[in-house]
Amino acid sequence: FIDRVSHLAPQQDIPRPILRSLAVIAYNHPMTQSDLVKVRGNKAYxxxxxxxxxxxIRAEESGRTLLxxxxxxxxxxxxxSTVEEFRFHVAGLPEPEGELEPELEREPESDSEPDREQASDSEPDSEPEAEAPTSEGGG
Structure with missing residues (x-):
């Protein structure tokens, strides 16, 4: 998956695992941190x-997780220009089989989350989504 959209990243200064998490966030934008952890594992924190x-990215508190x-x-x-432009680039691509997490080192699940910082100086994207976030029971 990442190989198919890497041409969108002219600067390769972002480590590949972090870039993969960013791609998941952008594709599912907006996305809760707890949903990202379900997809990417505890390293997502x-x-x-x-x-x-x-x-x-910017994040806001949403219950026990971040949106x-x-x-x-x-x-x-x-x-x-827009998040939809990113989605357009990946929309026609087939879902890669088993490629999402071959290098991820899974950590044991934990009930506690590390301290979270708010991105207070970042600007929101130009088009807020109309969808309401799903409520999260655990985190």
């Missing part, structure tokens, strides 16, 4: 912190 630090959105910096970094 560190990925989210790195993406927040790079201002590629994550890509930022204008994400769009600028990848040369996109």
């Amino acid at each position: 560190a990925h989210v912190q790195e993406l927040l630090a790079r201002n590629l 994550m959105h890509v930022t204008k910096e994400f769009l600028r970094h990848f040369g996109l």
Whole structure:
């Protein structure tokens, strides 16, 4: 999957596992952190912190989890106008079999989440989604 959209990333300074998490967030935008962890495993918590630090996503509290959105910096970094443009690039691609997590080192599930930082200085994307987030029972 990542190989098919890597041409959208002219700068390869983002480690591949973090880039994969970013792709999942962008495709499912907006996405809860707990849903990302279900897809990417517990390493996603560190990925989210790195993406927040790079201002590629912003996050807001949503119950016991975070609701994550890509930022204008994400769009600028990848040369996109909208999130829908990213989805257009990946929409026709077949779902890769077994490629999503071959290198992920799964950690034991834990009831506690690491401390989370809000991305307070980032700007929201230009088109907020109308969908309501699903409620999360665990995190």
